[in-house]
Amino acid sequence: MTSESYDFNGKKVLILGGLGFIGSNLAIRLAQEGAEVKLVDSMLEQYGGSLSNIAGFEDLIEVNYSDIRDTHSLGYLVRGMDVIYSMAGQTSHIESMHDPFTDLDINCTSQLSILECSRKFNPEVEILYASTRQIYGRPLYLPVDEKHPIRPADVNGINKYAAEMYFKLYHEVYGLKCTSLRLTNTYGPRQYVRDDKHGFVGIFIRLALAGQPIRIFGDGKQLRDFNYVEDVVEAFVAATGNSQLHGGAYNLGHPDKHSLLEFVETLSEHANFSYEIVPFPKDRKAIDIGDYYGSFELFSSLVDWAPKVSLEEGLCRTLEYFTDHSDMYLASDG
Amino acid sequence: MTSESYDFNGKKVLILGGLGFIGSNLAIRLAQEGAEVKLVDSMLEQYGGSLSNIAGFEDLIEVNYSDIRDTHSLGYLVRGMDVIYSMAGQTSHIESMHDPFTDLDINCTSQLSILECSRKFNPEVEILYASTRQIYGRPLYLPVDEKHPIRPADVNGINKYAAEMYFKLYHEVYGLKCTSLRLTNTYGPRQYVRDDKHGFVGIFIRLALAGQPIRIFGDGKQLRDFNYVEDVVEAFVAATGNSQLHGGAYNLGHPDKHSLLEFVETLSEHANFSYEIVPFPKDRKAIDIGDYYGSFELFSSLVDWAPKVSLEEGLCRTLEYFTDHSDMYLASDG
Numbered sequence: 001m002t003s004e005s006y007d008f009n010g011k012k013v014l015i016l017g018g019l020g021f022i023g024s025n026l027a028i029r030l031a032q033e034g035a036e037v038k039l040v041d042s043m044l045e046q047y048g049g050s051l052s053n054i055a056g057f058e059d060l061i062e063v064n065y066s067d068i069r070d071t072h073s074l075g076y077l078v079r080g081m082d083v084i085y086s087m088a089g090q091t092s093h094i095e096s097m098h099d100p101f102t103d104l105d106i107n108c109t110s111q112l113s114i115l116e117c118s119r120k121f122n123p124e125v126e127i128l129y130a131s132t133r134q135i136y137g138r139p140l141y142l143p144v145d146e147k148h149p150i151r152p153a154d155v156n157g158i159n160k161y162a163a164e165m166y167f168k169l170y171h172e173v174y175g176l177k178c179t180s181l182r183l184t185n186t187y188g189p190r191q192y193v194r195d196d197k198h199g200f201v202g203i204f205i206r207l208a209l210a211g212q213p214i215r216i217f218g219d220g221k222q223l224r225d226f227n228y229v230e231d232v233v234e235a236f237v238a239a240t241g242n243s244q245l246h247g248g249a250y251n252l253g254h255p256d257k258h259s260l261l262e263f264v265e266t267l268s269e270h271a272n273f274s275y276e277i278v279p280f281p282k283d284r285k286a287i288d289i290g291d292y293y294g295s296f297e298l299f300s301s302l303v304d305w306a307p308k309v310s311l312e313e314g315l316c317r318t319l320e321y322f323t324d325h326s327d328m329y330l331a332s333d334g
Numbered sequence: 335m336t337s338e339s340y341d342f343n344g345k346k347v348l349i350l351g352g353l354g355f356i357g358s359n360l361a362i363r364l365a366q367e368g369a370e371v372k373l374v375d376s377m378l379e380q381y382g383g384s385l386s387n388i389a390g391f392e393d394l395i396e397v398n399y400s401d402i403r404d405t406h407s408l409g410y411l412v413r414g415m416d417v418i419y420s421m422a423g424q425t426s427h428i429e430s431m432h433d434p435f436t437d438l439d440i441n442c443t444s445q446l447s448i449l450e451c452s453r454k455f456n457p458e459v460e461i462l463y464a465s466t467r468q469i470y471g472r473p474l475y476l477p478v479d480e481k482h483p484i485r486p487a488d489v490n491g492i493n494k495y496a497a498e499m500y501f502k503l504y505h506e507v508y509g510l511k512c513t514s515l516r517l518t519n520t521y522g523p524r525q526y527v528r529d530d531k532h533g534f535v536g537i538f539i540r541l542a543l544a545g546q547p548i549r550i551f552g553d554g555k556q557l558r559d560f561n562y563v564e565d566v567v568e569a570f571v572a573a574t575g576n577s578q579l580h581g582g583a584y585n586l587g588h589p590d591k592h593s594l595l596e597f598v599e600t601l602s603e604h605a606n607f608s609y610e611i612v613p614f615p616k617d618r619k620a621i622d623i624g625d626y627y628g629s630f631e632l633f634s635s636l637v638d639w640a641p642k643v644s645l646e647e648g649l650c651r652t653l654e655y656f657t658d659h660s661d662m663y664l665a666s667d668g
């Protein structure tokens with residue numbers, strides 16, 4: 001069903017941030033579809049890039065180490081590509097408040113680089129950008145659709161939205177084929193779980209695997225529409241080659257909503273740890289967005305996509321993956 | 335009427351971009367109100383900063399040459415200030431498309447710098463930010479009010495909007511006293527008229543003064559709500575110290591709408607030049623926004639402000655100023 005609209009066989013694809021969580025899952029999938037996959041990764045510490053993420057698939061995937069903020073190498077790398085997936089980013093909300101300039105640099109300046117390089121050296125390329133539901137901030141209504149006001153609650157949300165506006169603009173002014181997908185909380189194999197830098201999902205998974213106590217901030221009732229990474233990869237695959245999407249930005253999401261407490265309870269069915277509910281630390285409360293779940297109706301109306309993996313199944317597969325590969329993920333392996 | 339709400343006498347104010355067009359007019363006004371005025375200007379070529387702009391007022395105004403992208407000096411400069419006016423910016427729409435990174439640097443990164451420095455070294459300071467109607471892009475309805483969707487039509491509009499979002503965020507998260515005013519086309523004494531880098535208003539004024547032919551793109555019927563710089567300065571003065579405004583962004587504007595052709599015709603009543611209407615060059619058409627005029631009702635409901643100067647009177651005073659000071663403005667004086 002999924003790649004009816006686009007035949008990846010022999011196509012040249014460039015995945016920026018390709019050694020990271022979602023990028024690497026996408027890379028493996030596209031390599032299996034027969035695409036010539038090249039990854040770009042800067043291996044910035046704590047951004048999730050790791051060769052472990054493509055272990056077993058090294059022969060199918062070419063790795064180019066460089067920073068997408070470097071327009072010289074990027075300008076060379078984009079040439080001849082059929083599709084670029086822009087998956088590199090700083091994803092931590094808290095970190096974006098502590099170090100807003102790095103967030104700006106990576107989430108904003110770099111995306112402008114991708115567009116400028118593509119415009120100059122490969123204007124026919126298709127570009128898919130991994131945006132985020134974080135741009136909406138605290139929801140005014142639920143489910144959040146694409147008409148919801150954009151009110152970012154942290155620096156990360158502002159920078160991601162600025163980047164989205166660039167993609168839209170470069171489509172409108174230069175005709176570049178740009179599509180943005182707004183990801184919600186994504187989890188699954190190859191997720192960054194090494195430390196606390198990448199949000200609560202990775203933290204909870206690490207603690208569950210290590211059998212350490214989990215602390216849930218607030219009351220644990222905050223709702224989310226968690227997406228299993230395979231479903232997110234499927235969304236990028238399904239969106240590729242669909243010209244109806246160009247210039248737009250589309251929510252992903254999941255029909256099932258789960259509270260943070262349910263997320264932890266589901267984990268606890270497959271792992272052995274304790275958990276408790278504790279008050280919000282002040283700095284987190286200031287940028288907490290409360291309940292969030294989105295409508296992906298618009299995207300589904302244009303693309304043959306719907307999430308297939310339930311939280312129960314997804315978490316089970318995630319824990320299995322990390323248990324099987326614990327040597328690569330839970331220690332510091334660079 | 336105007337400074338009822340805020341007594342500038344003895345207050346320390348910092349004007350970033352203070353040797354530029356609006357910054358210098360504001361500086362002179364605040365110095366006359368008894369404020370201790372310090373300007374910061376980087377003297378970047380073609381950004382409009384010029385000592386000529388404060389000629390005759392040098393004794394009342396302290397000038398500090400530095401770049402607001404330099405967080406070290408900025409972090410020192412913000413200390414002890416009562417009010418900061420953030421007037422520095424790259425304002426050319428066309429230039430933002432030719433060199434988007436510099437626009438990002440100045441309009442986005444620098445504003446984040448101001449906020450970070452204020453948060454760390456002077457969290458009680460009030461900050462007023464000169465934003466722009468450019469963030470709205472091509473209007474969906476007229477007059478444009480603050481509820482109008484934000485759809486920037488160029489890189490400049492995106493970066494200015496990202497900055498505005500930072501100001502709002504730092505108010506919400508850190509309690510900084512930030513107010514954004516969205517300026518429409520501003521004209522008047524001390525405007526940058528030396529070359530074509532700063533938009534059509536400055537270009538038309540220079541050509542009118544030089545007696546050279548003016549070319550109007552399109553059909554000349556595009557409407558604008560021109561503000562005379564004295565009215566804009568008055569808006570910043572009136573907004574200062576008004577806590578109701580903090581965290582918000584407010585349109586300026588003018589009850590009178592004029593077409594570009596009327597603007598040129600009004601100029602021609604006071605200067606001797608020819609003019610013609612020519613088709614849009616392609617790069618300008620792509621980012622042209624058509625008619626624009628805004629509603630400043632929201633701002634007027636919170637602040638005792640309305641523009642007082644008609645286009646007729648304003649242009650007459652502008653031409654007079656530049657004629658009296660032609661030695662300083664029409665040649666290259668650094």
